[in-house]
Amino acid sequence: MSQVNRISGGQIDRTQSIRFTFDGQPYAGHPGDTLASALLANGVQLMGRSFKYHRPRGPLSAGSEEPNALVELRSGARQEPNTRATVAELFDGLTANSQNRWPSLRFDALAINDRLNTFFTAGFYYKTFMWPAAFWEKVYEPIIRRAAGLGSMSRLEDPDExxxxxxxxxxxxxxxxxxxxxxxxxxxxxxxxxxxxxxxxxxxxxxxxxxxxxxxxxxxxxxxxxxxxxxxxxxxxxxxxxxxxxxxxxxxxxxxxxxxxxxxxxxxxxxxxxxxxxxxxxxxxxxxxTERPVAFENNDRPGIMLAGSLRAFANRWGVAAGDRVAVFTNNDDGLRSAKDLQAKGVDVVAVIDCREGGDLLPGIRHLRGAEVIDSGGRLGLKSISVRQSSGKTEVIRVNALGVSGGWNxxxxxxxxxxxxxxxxxxxxxxxxxxxxxxxxxxxxxxxxxxxxxxxxxxxxxxxxxxxxxLGRSAKPAALPKAEDAPIAISPLWYVHHGKGRAWIDPQNDVTIKDVKLAHQENFSSVEHLKRYTTLGMATDQGKTGNVIGLAVMAELTGRSIPETGTTIYRPPYTPVAMGTLAGRSRGKEFKPFRLTPSHKWATEQGAVFVEVGNWLRAQWLPREGETHWRQSVDREVLATRKSVGICDVTTLGKIDIQGTDAGAFLDRVYANTFSTLAVGKCRYGLMLREDGMVFDDGTTARMGEHEFVMTTTTANAVTVFRHLEYCRQCLWPDMDVQLISTTEAWAQYSVAGPNARRLLQKIVDQDISDVAFPYMGAGNVTVCGGLRARLFRISFSGELAYEIAVPTRYGDAMIRKLVEAGAEYDAVVYGTETLGVMRIEKGHVAGNELNGQSTALNMGLGKMVSKKKDSIGMAMAQREGMNNPAGYRLVGVKPVDAANALTAGSHFLEIGAAPIVENDGGWLTSMVYSPHLGSHIALGYLRGGDQKIGRRMRAVNFLNKTDIEVEIVSPHFFDPEGERLRG
Amino acid sequence: MIINHPILGPRDAQEFVYLGDANLINRPDGLTASPQEMHDYVYLRTNPAGEHRELWYHEQGDRSWLVVTRNTVTHEITKVELARDVARQMGRSK
The missing domain is CATH 3.50.50.60 (FAD/NAD(P)-binding domain)
Incomplete structure (x- = not known):
């Protein structure tokens, strides 16, 4: 098709032609064109369908305020819905498709909605789909979701950056x-x-x-x-x-x-x-x-646009939106559109001016005191009905109409x-x-x-x-001479005529009738008007329509427009693609992994990894022939308990704490006492929040008189450090204590099992016999003939165990050295699953128990909270409700029949008790299969649990429909006397 | 927002972590405070529409805790101090 509506002039490069398609049809335009200007030049006014009534639509504007001409641009993974054709720059090979229509733009089946418009009035959804309530999710919503919405997504990964x-x-x-x-x-x-x-x-x-x-x-x-x-x-x-x-x-x-x-x-x-x-x-x-229109019946037909946009298409793009044009205005700026089009040689058949006075436009049929009351044409404008000042109605044949209601x-x-x-x-x-x-x-x-x-x-x-x-001096320069015409406007918001629909928000299909209905139903504040009718809630945010809606409401309520108010705008000014807001934060760049020092080695071993916060940790390390994770984990547990196992525990938070008040500081932030800890020893510490709940736990070692090394849980490394800085700076500003996070500075490995000492003695240069390095000992050592290291004799597994830390850059060498040295003891390297099995066998709390809602007493650690000194959370931990003897206590759980599996999250019920909330006794927090005991075991919080050891109860889970008889036992399943770790 | 750090100059608020009412500095001694006093300290906050002194932590920076005086309606920031200095002025020491 040729560019039938292209006229002279404009800022387009006519020496070059650009090919593009719309709904599969090929067209040509020029550099400088927008998709809308090029389509209009080719005689295409129909560019889309409206949201609710599926009315045929063409561009209302020539800019970013466009509510109607929304298209799907490009194809494949780059398909972009709801693009305004008025701002889409034309390029060679551009493909665009209309949206919100089926099977085609010219024949849209859902245009039936337009015939049913009396049902689809303001508040339609609220009124129609209220009952039965059960229908909402299964029936109404899917239907509405399918029918509504404009463009569609490609559902493919966006290839662009x-x-x-x-x-x-x-x-x-x-x-x-x-x-x-x-x-x-x-x-x-x-x-x-x-x-x-x-x-x-x-x-x-x-x-x-x-x-x-x-x-x-x-x-x-x-x-x-x-x-x-x-x-x-x-x-x-x-x-x-x-x-x-x-x-x-x-x-x-x-x-x-x-x-x-x-x-x-x-x-x-x-x-x-x-x-x-x-x-x-x-x-x-x-x-x-931004120009605004005047509303009248059927004012949404393709070909009806803002007068200033009609002029812009002609002046900037050399496009006449039609060959028989009229202008409907309430101000002098509208007259300018008529004059400019006439000067371009376009047939301006009439100017309909609602004002009575003023000068007549020369050479144009200028009807004063007249209004456009209706329009005709199915897929594009064919005629307008004009009511003249005499009251006489006349039908004028036009295929484009510019409307000006003033500028916002x-x-x-x-x-x-x-x-x-x-x-x-x-x-x-x-x-x-x-x-x-x-x-x-x-x-x-x-x-x-x-x-x-x-x-x-x-x-x-x-x-x-x-x-x-800014403090810069500058003088006003002479301004170039330019027009300075007054506005000369006579406000007209909508034409009072007829019972049909006159659109104010064409994208969301909000009409004058909807505003009247909102008023009738008492939704007359601007905020209610907006939400009840959806006026201004489309992608254009009502740039052309909001003020009209407000003016209509003002008229209905008998108030002035400023009394009626205005809704204020929020960002963004125009729609922003989600990809733009995300930027480079996609995939790995959104959430990068932190890798442990043994990661490379573990990858070589074929380890299975698990995400722990941002960390990737080895979950288990399968060996040849192992087809199920339990085979690997059971092997790792048994081998560790039998001889020795190695685990990367670098992810635990590490904080160096130094200064003459370091001990006193720790007494304040831990519930138990640290100032009395001997140099060269470590101690388990419990940290509370100020409300008395447990915040974190870990071991802290005294490396020197004024030098401590604290460990935190992996999850709380950042928040504990923040908290300590808060305590140091805000609560006790004169304490001599300095903090630095060393989580990344040290690669730390746990070496656990009966042969742990023998293995480590091959690497550590100093004597680490039980006498020289007793249980809970800590100190600076050297390894491999002189490399500085830190050694802690602490155990999470219940075995004779150490944690050895070397500067991170030696972490990879260290894991290889440990494995090599451990070969003669059949040492295994174990992952987080085995870590979990052994800590549950030993009854140690971890993340599932440290859930932010638990007290020291709940965990069976109530005696750790010293009342002899002030510490964070100590006072609030004394509250009566937190010391209820019948409150939750940490217990161990075993199935009566060892063949039964347990599920974490199951609830405790007395045998025979009905499964109702009133009978709920607590829940299972952590569950594992213990190869050592040949049975599933679990930890749990049970009401009055310390009084119920030995009792039989049920662990009931409604999600997987299990109801298993269990025995309540001590949480210390393994070596309750702690003989092994002191060995 | 931009927070004018007393040591580092104007910094984007994205570098900071917000805690809340700077009255948290006024921590009673846990050994001598009445339960009511401790309860009020832990749970009660004024929530003014207007000037508010609040604690911000320069986590992506020098780890200073700051007391920022900010209008919660306009977000205007009228004063930024080191929390340590404020704590000392309030008579806190060790």
């Missing part, structure tokens, strides 16, 4: 129209660091769409010259294709740069989009204004700080209100100054305000 960046400047200028360019010139020439951002690919704003002169040049040429000068200034950064989407605290703005959206695929190494975080001392909002300053960004826009009656629009941050000011149309001269003047003036605040 997205980036994030940080920028700093003195002045961020949002919008590069006449106000923004003048502000940038003023501040840039004065030497300030300026960022000028504009969402368009071509800077100049409205100047590109107008025939106005600026100085002795066409507006667009003046803009191009200004951009060229700015580009030559090293202190100015020009960012086109960049939308400032949000204003945040303290001069932080977010901006989305569409780096590659205008290309078929991003250039190598380039992201598709970049999310910029801009730190700016000052900002000027110069984002211009873009207050969006300035209201992100909750500053409420203020009503200005003279321009019948909201302007930025007070209450925003001082360093965000507005200029030009965004401030309600709607003439070109006004834009240039305020752009310069506001830049001078900023320069003065």
């Amino acid at each position: 997205y980036d994030k960046g940080f920028l700093h400047c003195d002045l961020l200028i949002i919008g590069a129209g006449p106000a923004g360019l003048m502000a940038a010139l003023t501040a840039g020439r004065a030497g300030a660091r300026v960022i000028l951002a504009d969402e368009d690919f071509r800077m100049g704003g409205r100047l590109n769409a107008e025939t106005y002169a600026v100085g002795d040049q066409a507006g667009a040429d003046w803009a191009a010259a200004a951009v060229a000068e700015l580009a030559s200034l090293p202190n100015v950064r020009l960012m086109n294709r960049t939308t400032v989407v949000g204003a945040f605290d303290h001069g932080i703005y977010s901006a989305v740069e569409r780096v590659s959206d205008h290309l078929p695929t991003p250039l190598p190494g380039k992201p598709r989009q970049t999310l910029w975080r801009i730190y700016s001392a000052h900002a000027i909002s110069a984002g211009g204004a 300053p873009n207050v969006n960004i300035t209201s992100h700080h909750r500053s409420r826009p203020e009503w200005r009656a003279d321009i019948a629009a909201f302007v930025p209100g007070a209450g925003g941050p001082d360093n965000l000011i507005s200029a030009g149309a965004a401030a309600g100054i709607l003439s070109t001269h006004g834009a240039l003047a305020t752009g310069q003036a506001q830049a001078l305000v900023v320069l003065e605040r």
Whole structure:
């Protein structure tokens, strides 16, 4: 198809042709075109279907405020739904498809919804699908979800990269129209660091769409010259294709740069989009204004668009939206559209002006005191019905209509700080209100100054305000001469005629009737209006429709518009892709793994890994022939208990604590006492939160008089360190105590089992006999003939055990050395599963028991809380409710029939008791199969558990429907006297 | 937000961890405090719409605990102090 509606002029490169397809049909356009301008040039007005009624739709606007012309752009993994055709830059090979229609755009089966519109009024969902309640999830929601929604996702991995960046400047200028360019010139020439951002690919704003002169040049040429000068200034950064989407605290703005959206695929190494975080001392909002329509019956047909957009398509893109055009306006700016189109040779058949007075347009049929009351045409506009001032109705054949109801300053960004826009009656629009941050000011149309001269003047003036605040001197320069026409508007929000539907939010299909219904049902506050009708809740955030809805509500309630109020805008200004917000934080880059020092070795052994926080730890290390994880784990447990096993325990948090008050400090942060600990010894410590619950546990060693090494659980390494810093700085600021996290500094291995000492003695240079290095001993040693190391004789497994730490860079060498030295003892390396089996056999608490809701008493460690000294949580741990004798106590659990498996999470019930909440006795926290005992065993919290040792109960699990008779036993299943670990 | 760290200058709030009311510095002695006093300290916070002194921790930085005076309505920050200095001014020592 040829470009039948292409007319002369415009900022497109006619020497080059660009091929693209829409719904499979090939078309041609030119560089500089948007998808919308190119489709209109090819005579295509129908571009989409509305959300609810599936009404045929074409573009309402020529910019980012577009509610109607939403398409799916590109195909395959790059398919992007809900793209506004009015801002999609044309490139060769672009493919676009219409959405929200089936089987085709021209014939859409769900257009039946339009016939059923009396059912689909405001609050439809709330009213219709209320009952039966059981139907909601299974019946109503799936149907609604299938019918609703606009575009569809590709459901494929996005092949493109997205980036994030940080920028700093003195002045961020949002919008590069006449106000923004003048502000940038003023501040840039004065030497300030300026960022000028504009969402368009071509800077100049409205100047590109107008025939106005600026100085002795066409507006667009003046803009191009200004951009060229700015580009030559090293202190100015020009960012086109960049939308400032949000204003945040303290001069932080977010901006989305569409780096590659205008290309078929991003250039190598380039992201598709970049999310910029801009730190700016000052900002000027110069984002211009958005035109709004006047609502009348059937005002949503393709071909009916904003008058200023009709003009923009003609002036900037050389496109007439139709060959018989009319304009419906309540202000002088609408007349300009008629004049510009006429000057381009387009047949302007009528101007329908609701105002009675004023000058007649020469050479055009100018109907004053008239209104458009209806339109005709199924898939595109064919005619309009006009009610003349005499009351006579006339049908006029047109295929394009420009509508102007006035211009709304873009207050969006300035209201992100909750500053409420203020009503200005003279321009019948909201302007930025007070209450925003001082360093965000507005200029030009965004401030309600709607003439070109006004834009240039305020752009310069506001830049001078900023320069003065920055302490830079600058004088006002002579401004180029530009039009300074008054607004001359007579507010008209909707045409009072007929009973049909008149759209105010075309994307969400909100009509005047819906607003009236909301009012009738008493949803008359603006916030209720919005939510009840969904006005302004579509992807365009109601940029064209919100003020009309507000005005209608004001009329219905007999209040003024400012009395009725306004909803404020929230970020983002225009929709932002999820991929852009994620940036490079995808997959591994979102959650990188922390690898233990033995990781390489464990990988070589074919270890199975488990994620522990960000850590990857070996879970078990299968040997040849082992097909089930239990075979590996049982082997590891038995081999360790029989001879010796090695485990990487580097992930435990390590904190070096030094200073003359280090001992006293530990007494305050641990519930038990550490100041009395002898040098060269370690002790198990219990740390409480201030509310008396257990926070963390671990062993802490005294390496010197004023030097301790604390270990924390893997999960709490960061939070314990933060807490200790808090205690040190905020609670006891004069204590001489210094902290440093050494978790990453030391590779630490547990060596456990009857042969642990024999194995380690081959590596440690000093004597580690029981006499020289007794149970709970700790100290600095050397290994392998001189390498510094730390040795702790501590046991989590219940065996004779040590933990040996070497500087991390020797971690890989150390695991290899340990394995080599252990070969003669058939040493095994075990993973976290075996660690878990042995700690449960020994009755040690871990993450499942340290659940943030447990007290020391619950864990059977109540006596550890010293009342002789003040410590964090000591006072609150004394509360009566936390010392209930019938409260939870840690117990061991065995199935009466050893063949029965237990499930963690099962609940304790007395035998014969009904499985109801009132009879709940507690729950199983941790469960393992103990190869040593040949049975499943578990730990659990049982009410009054210490009084119930030996009792038979049931472990009931409703999820896997098990009900198993169990015996309550001591949690110390293995070597309860601790003879092995002292061996 | 930007927090003007007394030692390091203006830093992005993303580098910090928020704790809450700076009154947490006023910890009673656990051996002598009444249960009511301890309860109030642990559980009661004022939640003002306006100026609020609160504790922030420069976790991705120098590990300073700071007392930030911030307006909870406007997010304006009027004062940033080292928590250690504030604690000393409040008479805390060892």
